[in-house]
Amino acid sequence: MSGQWPDADDPTGPPGLGARLRRQQVLGVVLVVLVAIVGLLAVAALVTSGETSDSLAKLTVAALIAAPVVRVAWLAVRWLRLGDIRFALVSAALLAVVGVAAVV
Amino acid sequence: MPSVAILMALAVGSALLGTLGGLGGAIFLVPALILAGVEPVVAVPLGAASVVAGSLAAGPSQLRSGMVHHRIGVSIEVLAASGAIVGAVIGNAVDAKVLTWVLVVVALGAAAMAARPTPLYNLPDRIYDNDLPGEWPGTLGGTYRLGDEAVPYHARRVPIALGAMSLAGVVSGLAGVGGGFMKVPLMREVMRVPIKVAAATSTFTVGITAAVSLIVYSRQGRVDAGSTVAIVVGAIVGGIVGTRIASRLDPRLMRKVLAVLLVVVAVILVVRQ
Numbered sequence: 001m002s003g004q005w006p007d008a009d010d011p012t013g014p015p016g017l018g019a020r021l022r023r024q025q026v027l028g029v030v031l032v033v034l035v036a037i038v039g040l041l042a043v044a045a046l047v048t049s050g051e052t053s054d055s056l057a058k059l060t061v062a063a064l065i066a067a068p069v070v071r072v073a074w075l076a077v078r079w080l081r082l083g084d085i086r087f088a089l090v091s092a093a094l095l096a097v098v099g100v101a102a103v104v
Numbered sequence: 105m106p107s108v109a110i111l112m113a114l115a116v117g118s119a120l121l122g123t124l125g126g127l128g129g130a131i132f133l134v135p136a137l138i139l140a141g142v143e144p145v146v147a148v149p150l151g152a153a154s155v156v157a158g159s160l161a162a163g164p165s166q167l168r169s170g171m172v173h174h175r176i177g178v179s180i181e182v183l184a185a186s187g188a189i190v191g192a193v194i195g196n197a198v199d200a201k202v203l204t205w206v207l208v209v210v211a212l213g214a215a216a217m218a219a220r221p222t223p224l225y226n227l228p229d230r231i232y233d234n235d236l237p238g239e240w241p242g243t244l245g246g247t248y249r250l251g252d253e254a255v256p257y258h259a260r261r262v263p264i265a266l267g268a269m270s271l272a273g274v275v276s277g278l279a280g281v282g283g284g285f286m287k288v289p290l291m292r293e294v295m296r297v298p299i300k301v302a303a304a305t306s307t308f309t310v311g312i313t314a315a316v317s318l319i320v321y322s323r324q325g326r327v328d329a330g331s332t333v334a335i336v337v338g339a340i341v342g343g344i345v346g347t348r349i350a351s352r353l354d355p356r357l358m359r360k361v362l363a364v365l366l367v368v369v370a371v372i373l374v375v376r377q
Contacts, residue, residue: 024167031163038160039340042333046108057329060336064156065318068311071163072181075174084242087175094178094312097185101319104189 115338191277
């Protein structure tokens with residue numbers, strides 16, 4: 001399983017392979033999109049000037065902070081849907097810690 | 105503040121080095137920024153930004169590898185992120201010299217961890233050959249592929265590890281580094297998580313720790329957004345290039361070379377003091 005997505009529809013694969021891989025692929029696409037958004041905002045901030053550059057730079061920092069938080073929130077929702085309540089609550093606790101950081 | 109070109113070059117170089125050694129780039133970036141004349145109180149948030157960017161850039165490929173244990177990552181992060189808040193608050197209150205000394209200790213600690221051998225605690229078990237590699241739902245265990253074999257593992261001594269992770273978080277918040285050099289050995293030696301899983305999970309978690317620190321730094325007014333974008337672009341480019349080169353190099357040799365480099369960084373910081 002290194003470097004390539006295994007075939008989610010492989011009938012010889014272990015049971016549950018397809019469903020789990022599809023969930024991972026969705027998260028993988030979300031992460032690629034987040035990298036692209038942060039990268040594009042940062043480059044746009046570098047090539048512009050004045051207030052536009054300042055605004056884009058602040059947006060970049062906001063997107064940078066939001067990216068890992070989005071991933072944790074995605075995991076919390078996924079585990080809640082799977083009935084893995086314990087780890088959904090742990091994720092919620094982590095999101096609460098992020099919230100505390102915003103008011104310290 | 106150095107020019108955008110210098111900031112990007114420093115970020116690319118440190119992310120490249122950090123990725124090759126599996127240590128994260130901020131451990132090189134923050135001292136390099138201080139040596140370039142940036143105040144520690146400003147260099148630390150730039151280091152944290154590079155950690156988040158590097159973690160984000162590595163995310164898709166590490167997810168494909170199936171090595172990230174999200175449940176372990178989220179569990180340790182509750183404590184590590186809390187520690188990061190404490191570290192970031194303390195870091196804003198202490199003298200620049202104290203922060204530099206913290207970086208010296210962090211660099212030497214990272215060098216010691218990088219130079220350590222990595223024993224194999226988890227052995228393949230044929231019973232799990234047909235299992236889906238990855239984490240087991242509802243637990244802190246799972247399996248990973250070692251060649252054609254499946255290796256099962258289960259996190260041990262979790263309360264001790266969680267306590268130590270909060271300390272890793274404090275160091276991260278204080279110094280603007282990811283803290284992976286502490287988290288990976290803790291996962292490996294205390295929790296007995298396989299090194300590959302620990303490294304991939306650590307890359308996921310350091311992004312959260314650094315993002316939490318970055319929130320606190322922002323509220324303290326320590327984040328220079330204009331410089332941060334140069335660091336972010338450099339860290340993403342360096343991280344992606346480093347990931348491609350890393351697979352062609354001997355990781356043990358690289359870690360030893362980087363351990364020597366980190367000692368050199370620590371010595372230069374001490375001399376500059």
